[in-house]
Structures are given as structure tokens and as C-alpha cells.
Amino acid sequence: MHRRHLLAVGATAVAAGLTSTASAFETGQPGTEPNKAGAEPPKAGSKLPGYVAWKDAEAFTVHSNQTLETKRGLAEGVITPIDRLFIRNNVAPPPESIVADRDAWQVEIAGVAKPATLTVADLKRIGLASVATVLQCSGNGRRYMQDMLQPGQKISGTPWTVGAAGCVIWTGVPLKAVVESLGGPAAGVKFVTGTGGESLPPGLKPRDIVVERSVPLSALDTVILAWGVNGAPIPLAHGGPLRMIVPGYSGVNNIKYVKTVALTEAETDAKIQATSYRMHGVGEKAAPSQPSVWEQPVRSWIDAPLTGMSAGRTVVSGVAFGGLHAVAQVEVTADGGKTWTRAPFVGPDLGPYAWRVFALPIDLGPGTHVLASRATDAAGNIQPDSTPPNGGGYSYNGWRGPAITVEIG
């Protein structure tokens, strides 16, 4: 077999010295250093922040103490190990003490016929459900939008490429079963509103800081209140002891350390809902009238090959997922989008909210090849060539951003 030394480079290699432009929300408020939390013994010699020192340090690009991106190619399986799952906190996590007795954590259930405060132990007596979801930061892929800006334009926020996403399996109780056990929804409710248990830093308006998000009531059919992930208790850094999981919705809607779940008539007026995570133009002001960042759009990317290729046969593989609609098919191009070949899915199908792994063996000769993938969901939505920048840098799902340019010399 004829093999030559090859050079593969990402199509959008990170510019040297780029400074993160993460917002206050993304870096944590002043005075709120991350707690030494996690309830897991740290790995010896970890370079990660203390509350995630139990994670695989080699797996991350650390943008800040509150924003850790999984390196590309290191979350390529159908399941992402927890120690490789990205981290992104709006507010620093609560103290480790809240996971000392997980079953004792209390959550208030409101907007039902018989409102009640239940412990996790109570929830475990109501029902059991499990769902695999792609957990993805709303800003995953922001970097590709930042790269498209005109002079004078700016999009704040962590320059994620593809690594603010993972696929994990949650275990908990269906919210619907909890609501039914409390007499059903109150009249007139239209949203499911979850409130996080973060300790709010003093000196700031609580409504400006509280992590409280509303999603449409239709999510009541799929939301679970989860105490487990990938077969173990949810680490504090990922929202344990209890997290509200909204399958198909982007990360911010999945409330960590959830302390209140309310069925409400209106969306919350918390800043994180009212004027953050809204779809608006670059440089425009966010407003409650704009679409909220809820459902994830159909998306895919290649995890291999990324580098070190030689001429001949290679296996192009990656992950593909929809939001509320399962991914239906994925195609691969090796010529920058001129021609596409359908790629088979491989391995287990974990359900409509999970990602699927695809793999296509192809033969590549000497020259420059631009590899990319393009997914279509069950509703017929297909990834666009690119996604026009928006003010928050949300919901990028173009196939061109994460394309890989391979030089076979």
C-alpha cells in the first residue's frame, strides 16, 4: 500500500491568541469563585478547576473556570463519558454540601392542583424513566458565527466549535407522573418553568441572576426530573442532586439543582429568559418578543479523520442529531459540498433525542479534500450551508463551519 506523509488541518483553525469574550453570565459573577464541589475525589495532578478536578483534564479546552469544551474527536461515541462532558455554568455551582444527602434534596412543585414540596426520595417512589439526550450549549458553534462577522461587529460569548455538546443517558421520574400524582395541572398553564438552586451572589438583583427558564407546556410529555446520568448519580457540576431535563431543548433549559418546577401561565420574567437566549440580529438588543432559544436544530459533524491521514481507505465518522425530531439521515462530502454520499448509522439507536454515530469508508488520493457532514431530521429539516450570525451566537447548525480540510501531499 502506497502511503505518504499527510497533513490535515481544521478548516477553521483557532486563531492564535484569541481572547475569550465570554459574558458575565458565562464567567460567573464577580465574587463567586467556583466552589470546591463535586463530591468526587480529584484525579491526581489535575489542571482543571477544583470543582471539576475529577474530570479527564486531557479531554478539555478550558475557556474559563465555568466553560470547558470537550476537544474534538474525544466525544465520538454514542455516549459521552461524564468525565469528558463539557462544562458551562451561568452561575457558579452551589456548595458540595447539597450532594451530601442526595435523597433529601427538596423540589417545590407548583402550578398543580395540590402543590407540594417533594424530596428526591419521594420522587423515586413515584416512577422511573430514562432518556438519552444530546446536552448541548445553546452557543455551541458560536465560533463559526464569530468568524463570519464584519468589521465592527461583535458576538460575545465563548467561542465554542463542536465541543459544547455530549450525548448522555438520564435517569429520573417523568414530570408528568409527578404532576398527575399532585392532581394534574392547574387551569390555564402554558409553560413549564424550572428554577435552579444556585446561591445568588450578593449585591446583584436576583431576577438578573437567577437561572430560571420556561419552556412550552408541550414539553410536559417528555421532561424528566433526573437524579442519575450514565448509570451514576449526577455530579454536582452537572446539576446533581436533581436536574430538570427537557429532551430536544438546548442546555440552558435543562435546569441544574432544580429547586422549583412550576406550571405557569406565562414565561418567567427572569433576565435569563426575558432578555437572554433570544434570537436577534448582531448588535440588536434582546427582547421578550423575540424567539427564545429552545429546540435544537438538526446538526452533525465529523469526529474522524481530523489529522494524521494517509492516502487510501479511511473511515469518515461523526455524530448527527435533531432537536424534537430524530435525525433521519446523514450525508458526507469529501469535496466541500459538491457531491454527497449517504453515510450509514452504526451502533445503538438511543432514541429520538440522542445523537447517532455515522461511519462511511471512503478512498482519498493525493490532493486537498474538504470533508463535512450534513444531516436531515425526521421532519425534513436539513442542515444549511451556513447559519447567519445572530446577536447571541446561538444555534449554529451549518455544515460548513465544522468542515475539515485535509491535505494529502
Add this chain to the structure above:
Amino acid sequence: MHRRHLLAVGATAVAAGLTSTASAFETGQPGTEPNKAGAEPPKAGSKLPGYVAWKDAEAFTVHSNQTLETKRGLAEGVITPIDRLFIRNNVAPPPESIVADRDAWQVEIAGVAKPATLTVADLKRIGLASVATVLQCSGNGRRYMQDMLQPGQKISGTPWTVGAAGCVIWTGVPLKAVVESLGGPAAGVKFVTGTGGESLPPGLKPRDIVVERSVPLSALDTVILAWGVNGAPIPLAHGGPLRMIVPGYSGVNNIKYVKTVALTEAETDAKIQATSYRMHGVGEKAAPSQPSVWEQPVRSWIDAPLTGMSAGRTVVSGVAFGGLHAVAQVEVTADGGKTWTRAPFVGPDLGPYAWRVFALPIDLGPGTHVLASRATDAAGNIQPDSTPPNGGGYSYNGWRGPAITVEIG
């Protein structure tokens, strides 16, 4: 709600002071101390043997340096985290150096038209597959057989209950694709024979020690040569850099650090195949004419509740799986087998070789309740009441052994 203090005890509580009767195979040979291997940084203060110090120490009952059992109830999800997966080695693992450059590991492929030695990097260019399997020690449940023995009878081996099993997702290349790339099987072959890469201790006959197992050629359709598990490289302790996975077959057939995969006309004459892992009567000698421990029988057990119950509603949950036939249904009893109620499966179906989680909400009043589960596979095989003891203590699949007696006072 009326709640009383309750006492829950396992139906077969471990006798105080029980001495492990593990064989030489199970404890490692004299002079072969486990290597400080694993290529993962240890968790601070771990009480586990060095080569698995990165695991969750709280999750295990340590029978010996080479036999660690996952505590019941701690592998209850559809996926078992690697740091909670049981350990059972026939021979101590090779040195950590073999995972320093995983892609360079070599495996010899024999019994094909064009025999070849391939690196893991070569395998990655041939194809990609992923399969979820229950990895289970052939002796999982041996303890229940040991408890049934008559005076004077003995079954050697680790007294596993239900914790020598986990469900994980492997990533690798289909063996069939590798064989096809090498011209297909040689004439007359009837078995797939894998040889492990353990360093054999000096002073013993290699054929008595080598981990080399043969499975029927029909397995060629499903075997994968795996480099990943649960989305990360296979830890050395679990067979990395390359493990031969035989879906539906018990643990010993899944060759760690596989260095040779041969299609062969006959079963290997290695002791571990010829006169170990054979089905024979208690006190009888093992012989090649007896059935080999290959396919796993249909099995299930309850993971919750195990303890700390109170009267009223509870959710009975557990796992159920077949061997080569997927599990089709599972039933739960609360009265020691007098009456059975079908329990729904919950969460993702990872495929025919994985286990499924089941959960049934039931109401229990004061009194003594014997909880158990009974699974049926797609071929109609149903778990028996109990499994008669055999000489090796293999393949227990009765429902009564792992039954849980709950006293609600």
C-alpha cells in the same frame, strides 16, 4: 401518608466471615502481582488495587486483587460507568506500557486467505461498529449455587451474587470486515479463537495459563475488535488497547489485549478452554466433551428496593437480558413467586445483547414480602426457579437466588 420504619434484608445475606474460595486462575498466579497499570490517574486515597485505583472505590466489594464485584444497586442504569464495572482477571494484566501508544498495538489475523498482522491504526481504516453488550463473568451468581450445596460438596470460585456484570457500549471494527479485507476465511474453519496478550508467569506451562478461547464460527457475524468502551479508550484493566468482544457470550470469551484472532478448524487445546469453563456436575472432573461456557442464559434481578423501605408505593426496578436472544419481557413478584405481574421496560433499547431496565410501581403494606423478577427471552426461554449447582458454579440464572425479602413492620 402513614409511614413506619421498615427493615429490608437480602434473602441471601452474605455469611459473616465467608472465605473466598477463588481458584488460582481467579487470584492470579504466584509472583504475578498486578501491575500499576491503567493509564488513568488514580483517585486520591483509593483503597482499590493500584491498577484499578482510578475506579470508584465505594462501588465495589473487593474479593481479591483480581476480582472486584459491583455492589448491588450501583449498576442499575442501562449503562454501567466504567469506574463501576466489575473486574475479574484470569491472569494479571500486562504492563501499562501497552497502552502508551494504543494505535500501535498489533493483532495477528490467522485462518484467513491472506494472514496478516495489523495495527489498531490499520483496523480503524477498515470499518467502524458499535455494540452494547452485557459483560458478565461466567460465574456471576455462583454464590447462589454455593448456598445450595450438600455437606461435603464444594464449588471453588469467587462467590459473586449479581455484581459481576455490567452493560457497556463497545466501539471497534467488525471482525467480519477484517476477515473480508484479508480474502475471507480459510477452508474448513469452524471456530473463532482469540488469544490474550497477558505476560505469562515463568515456571508454569504456557498452555495451562494462556487466556485463549474458541467460540463457534457463527459469532463471526457479531464479533468486533474493540478499542473503545462507553465513548473512551478501553482502560488496560478492561482489555485495552484492543479487546475481542463476542456479543451474548459470557465474559471469559471476550479476550483482553487480544494479540491473535484465528479462524480455526478446532477448539483451542489451552486449559482455559479444554478443561475450564465446562459444564459438569459438582465434584466431577472437567473434560473437553462437556458443553463450554459460551452463550449467557436469560437472566434478571432487582436493583431497587434493596433496603430502607416504608409502606405504600414503591418502584420495583432492575435489569433483564438474554444471551444471543434479546430479552422479550420481564415479570415481577412480591409474594415469592406465587403471582407475577409484567413490568414495563423503561428507557433506551440498546439492542439485543444489552440489558433493559424495567420498573413497576407497586403498593406494599405491612408484612413480609419476597420480591423477585423473572425474564423471558425472544426465543421463549424463561428463567427457572433456581439453577442446579454445577462444578464450576457457572451460568446461574434462577430468579430465586437474587430475590429480596422485605420486612415491613
